[in-house]
Amino acid sequence: MFTSPPLGLLYIAAWLRDRLSIEIRVVNQVAEGWSSERLAREIIAFEPDIVGLSYMTPSSYALPEITKALRTALPETLQVLGGPHIAAFGKDALAVTDADIAVAGEGEVVMEQIVRSHIEGCGMEDIPGIFRRDGEGNVLVNAGRQPLIENLDTLPLPAYDLIDVKRYWRQPSMAPIPNRKYVSLFSSRGCPYGCMYCHNVFGRRFRAHSAERMVEEVKFAVKTLGAEEVEFLDDCFNLERKRIFNYAELLQKEIGPVKTVFPNAIRADLLDETTVDALVGAGLYHTSLSLESGTPRIQELIGKRLNIPKFVAAVELCANRGVFTNGYVMLGFPTETAAEMEETIRVASESRLHITSFFRVTPFPNTPLYEYVAKHTPEKLVEVPYNDMEYWRVKVNLSAVGDEMLDMYLGRAFRTFYLRPGRLYRILRDYPRPLGLPMYAMMFVKRALTGIV
Ligand code: B12
Numbered sequence: 001m002f003t004s005p006p007l008g009l010l011y012i013a014a015w016l017r018d019r020l021s022i023e024i025r026v027v028n029q030v031a032e033g034w035s036s037e038r039l040a041r042e043i044i045a046f047e048p049d050i051v052g053l054s055y056m057t058p059s060s061y062a063l064p065e066i067t068k069a070l071r072t073a074l075p076e077t078l079q080v081l082g083g084p085h086i087a088a089f090g091k092d093a094l095a096v097t098d099a100d101i102a103v104a105g106e107g108e109v110v111m112e113q114i115v116r117s118h119i120e121g122c123g124m125e126d127i128p129g130i131f132r133r134d135g136e137g138n139v140l141v142n143a144g145r146q147p148l149i150e151n152l153d154t155l156p157l158p159a160y161d162l163i164d165v166k167r168y169w170r171q172p173s174m175a176p177i178p179n180r181k182y183v184s185l186f187s188s189r190g191c192p193y194g195c196m197y198c199h200n201v202f203g204r205r206f207r208a209h210s211a212e213r214m215v216e217e218v219k220f221a222v223k224t225l226g227a228e229e230v231e232f233l234d235d236c237f238n239l240e241r242k243r244i245f246n247y248a249e250l251l252q253k254e255i256g257p258v259k260t261v262f263p264n265a266i267r268a269d270l271l272d273e274t275t276v277d278a279l280v281g282a283g284l285y286h287t288s289l290s291l292e293s294g295t296p297r298i299q300e301l302i303g304k305r306l307n308i309p310k311f312v313a314a315v316e317l318c319a320n321r322g323v324f325t326n327g328y329v330m331l332g333f334p335t336e337t338a339a340e341m342e343e344t345i346r347v348a349s350e351s352r353l354h355i356t357s358f359f360r361v362t363p364f365p366n367t368p369l370y371e372y373v374a375k376h377t378p379e380k381l382v383e384v385p386y387n388d389m390e391y392w393r394v395k396v397n398l399s400a401v402g403d404e405m406l407d408m409y410l411g412r413a414f415r416t417f418y419l420r421p422g423r424l425y426r427i428l429r430d431y432p433r434p435l436g437l438p439m440y441a442m443m444f445v446k447r448a449l450t451g452i453v
């Protein structure tokens with residue numbers, strides 16, 4: 001199973017540890033390979049006063065079972081839900097579980113408030129913006145909003161000592177390169193762009209660590225944790241060019257280049273030659289770049305407003321400097337026509353991207369995309385099994401073409417992309433970890449022949 005260090009929990013743990021005298025244990029169900037039943041048993045054995053559960057939507061179907069088991073075995077334990085699933089589903093996420101509280105968005109400050117209230121035996125009524133249960137089990141929404149952390153440098157370093165980071169080096173992660181001795185970092189929060197499908201965990205306002213703090217984290221990763229490389233998972237790492245130049249310069253001065261990967265986080269049309277050179281100088285060797293759609297009309301509709309010629313140029317710049325590039329593309333946006341899908345496939349295939357994933361558009365609650373579909377084609381939402389979904393199984397079709405045709409275009413996209421002359425040769429030539437290629441080569445060939453992700 002794909003996983004990476006549970007950064008959200010590590011940030012919260014570090015924040016709480018700095019302010020309160022409490023013992024914290026962090027476990028990652030996916031990394032451990034535990035069933036929900038095993039996870040519940042492990043938590044129960046620890047006998048915690050408070051449990052914080054962090055979930056993404058596709059795995060949230062496990063929450064009712066886990067919270068029920070905890071409630072039965074540890075009736076007094078406070079159960080708090082957080083993470084992207086709560087940002088998407090809000091109070092509805094709490095309603096279907098046995099948990100006490102749910103939190104949408106940034107978690108450090110609010111979790112401190114919750115833990116303090118619990119320790120001091122106060123109620124949770126005065127904590128702004130949380131979802132909670134009253135004495136009868138009804139779900140309530142507290143008035144107000146939690147303020148965002150303005151100066152990210154006030155956050156302590158994520159509590160990496162609470163996990164065995166080395167175990168992640170052997171597990172598949174978001175970047176399609178195996179056996180990386182890496183540490184995941186998150187150097188900024190928030191993104192001002194308005195993509196209609198975005199879950200918007202950290203809000204629209206961009207807040208960033210200073211270059212000094214970024215270098216401190218990279219040094220910690222390399223010198224203390226023994227990592228050989230870092231990956232950044234920000235919403236929009238390269239929004240401010242100056243920060244990148246400062247970071248790259250300081251890194252060179254302090255420890256020299258460190259191998260760097262962007263499994264996401266880079267907005268392609270903001271890249272120019274100087275930025276790419278600075279990043280390559282700092283150690284960049286692999287990046288993902290999101291195209292999503294190759295047509296200006298769909299770009300406008302979805303609010304991403306990516307400049308497509310600049311995207312193509314950025315891919316070229318990266319490829320020319322030996323950076324292995326992965327593309328992300330979506331097919332099936334509302335009103336998208338067959339001609340527009342063909343154009344998207346053409347743009348991706350003719351670009352110098354090495355590899356690309358083509359996904360089917362899925363509307364998540366609490367996104368503008370969801371609202372758009374609810375308004376224009378509400379019948380399409382009925383089909384989505386939100387409580388038990390793996391993306392490749394969801395068959396929703398929001399586009400202007402029929403279901404069979406959308407399936408056909410998804411298959412055609414992979415074939416057109418991978419069977420283009422020179423592509424497999426470029427993958428073989430430029431893949432950063434040749435010994436790991438056989439494992440991924442199977443995947444590339446399967447994609448090319450069947451169109452299945
Ligand atoms: C790395 C990553 C992954 C990794 C795993 C990450 C992990 N640690 O387990 C992998 C590659 C496995 C992955 C897979 C998927 N991912 Co992903 N992923 C990310 C990414 C890029 C970074 C996550 C991260 O580390 N963030 C940094 C930390 C600091 O933020 P955080 O985890 O959100 O935590 C903060 C708050 O959420 C909150 N919080 C978190 N936990 C808790 C717990 C409590 C108790 C409280 C109070 C608060 C709280 O406080 C934290 C600190 O402020 C995010 C995008 C992003 N920019 O965040 C997408 C994101 C989380 N992924 C997303 C999606 C859609 C997926 C996939 C469905 C993709 C796919 N097509 O298959 C799968 C689903 C996997 C599954 N089965 O559930 C969506 C989630 C949407 C949703 N509703 O769940 C996101 C938000 C991207 C987006 N904008 O669309 N992903």
Ligand code: SF4
Nearest residue numbers: 191193194195198235
């Ligand atoms: S660029 Fe990424 S983080 Fe920013 S709005 Fe779009 S999807 Fe969300």
